[in-house]
Amino acid sequence: MSKPKGDKKRWLISQIELETWLDGIANARTLIAPRHVSGIMLYRQVAKSKEIAWHGQAPGSSNAFRPLLSVKEIFFPQTERLFTIQKTGQEIHLKEAFPDWETVVFDVRPCDARGVKLLDALFLDTNPVDAFYARRRENTTLIGLACKELGPTCFCTSVGGAPDDSHDVDIMLYETDGGYLAEAVTEKGRFLIPSGEWKETTASPKQAMDSGQFPVPKKGKWPEHFNDEYWMRMSERCLSCRACAYVCPTCRCFAVRDEVLAPGEFERIRCWDSCAGENYRRVAGGHKPRAEKGERLRNRFFCKYYYYPEQYGLGTVSACTGCGRCIEVCPVGVDITEVLMDLEKSA
Ligand code: SF4
Numbered sequence: 074m075s076k077p078k079g080d081k082k083r084w085l086i087s088q089i090e091l092e093t094w095l096d097g098i099a100n101a102r103t104l105i106a107p108r109h110v111s112g113i114m115l116y117r118q119v120a121k122s123k124e125i126a127w128h129g130q131a132p133g134s135s136n137a138f139r140p141l142l143s144v145k146e147i148f149f150p151q152t153e154r155l156f157t158i159q160k161t162g163q164e165i166h167l168k169e170a171f172p173d174w175e176t177v178v179f180d181v182r183p184c185d186a187r188g189v190k191l192l193d194a195l196f197l198d199t200n201p202v203d204a205f206y207a208r209r210r211e212n213t214t215l216i217g218l219a220c221k222e223l224g225p226t227c228f229c230t231s232v233g234g235a236p237d238d239s240h241d242v243d244i245m246l247y248e249t250d251g252g253y254l255a256e257a258v259t260e261k262g263r264f265l266i267p268s269g270e271w272k273e274t275t276a277s278p279k280q281a282m283d284s285g286q287f288p289v290p291k292k293g294k295w296p297e298h299f300n301d302e303y304w305m306r307m308s309e310r311c312l313s314c315r316a317c318a319y320v321c322p323t324c325r326c327f328a329v330r331d332e333v334l335a336p337g338e339f340e341r342i343r344c345w346d347s348c349a350g351e352n353y354r355r356v357a358g359g360h361k362p363r364a365e366k367g368e369r370l371r372n373r374f375f376c377k378y379y380y381y382p383e384q385y386g387l388g389t390v391s392a393c394t395g396c397g398r399c400i401e402v403c404p405v406g407v408d409i410t411e412v413l414m415d416l417e418k419s420a
């Protein structure tokens with residue numbers, strides 16, 4: 074189990090107390106939580122706690138245990154307007170569209186919180202800082218929920234995570250027999266806890282289950298596999314559909330383009346992109362640095378376990394949180410755990 078840092082305060086709260094608290098938050102700020110949208114669970118704004126897909130259960134729902142897309146889209150939306158451009162005669166006016174609202178996200182799983190921390194390495198901790206991402210990070214409080222059960226594709230413990238890892242959230246909740254144990258992890262989280270209303274406790278969260286581990290090739294071993302025929306073979310089944318990247322909490326490629334809104338009015342938007350796409354990184358003149366599907370598939374796995382950790386100084390930490398979403402959505406069964414085990418075997 075991940076040990077809490079420093080002297081953290083803890084409280085025991087009932088389901089009713091949790092719902093009352095969340096209702097209060099929803100009245101004062103934007104509360105985002107898992108919600109069913111046409112049978113799919115997504116992180117969306119909720120007006121009251123009754124709208125939350127508690128444990129993913131709801132009539133007619135997919136009964137998934139966590140949202141299809143990770144919390145990434147709250148900080149780095151699928152499509153976002155960066156600014157609008159107005160041209161009147163020879164004059165051009167730019168108007169930025171900075172997000173400026175206080176947001177609280179409820180039911181953040183440890184793997185997704187870790188994913189946000191990994192995105193910080195690019196958007197926040199490296200110059201130039203991404204002002205849009207930074208603003209959202211600053212204005213957002215994360216309420217985590219430790220996993221009680223592991224999904225069939227989870228492998229967080231093999232990549233350094235844990236189902237009860239509280240390091241990357243502001244408040245952590247652990248389910249107990251009668252309700253929840255709440256833990257203030259950061260000052261930002263402490264600020265959100267209602268003063269004097271909850272029963273303080275010295276109890277510790279119970280040991281979480283182990284999801285079982287398998288060996289993952291160490292970072293230094295990856296370059297040896299760069300020219301393996303394996304990537305071409307594996308890519309034969311890939312459809313270049315990009316679904317794996319879109320559900321991934323740490324994939325962060327984007328494209329920027331301008332759209333016409335009206336005569337003399339334009340917007341600059343950025344939207345998710347993926348190295349799986351055939352035209353990824355195509356340059357003027359039509360050259361594609363990764364023309365073969367196998368090269369693109371290889372890039373995705375290298376990016377998680379070698380390129381990104383190397384480029385952003387993550388040490389032995391990989392850019393994969395073991396959430397397993399890419400395994401669930403791939404229509405042709407490309408399974409990252411299979412790839413990791415195959416590489417480890419062939420080392
Ligand atoms: S398991 Fe797949 S979706 Fe999840 S972080 Fe790793 S690469 Fe991304």
Ligand code: SF4
Binds near residue numbers: 310316404
């Ligand atoms: S989800 Fe599967 S088929 Fe689609 S791009 Fe990813 S690996 Fe290829």
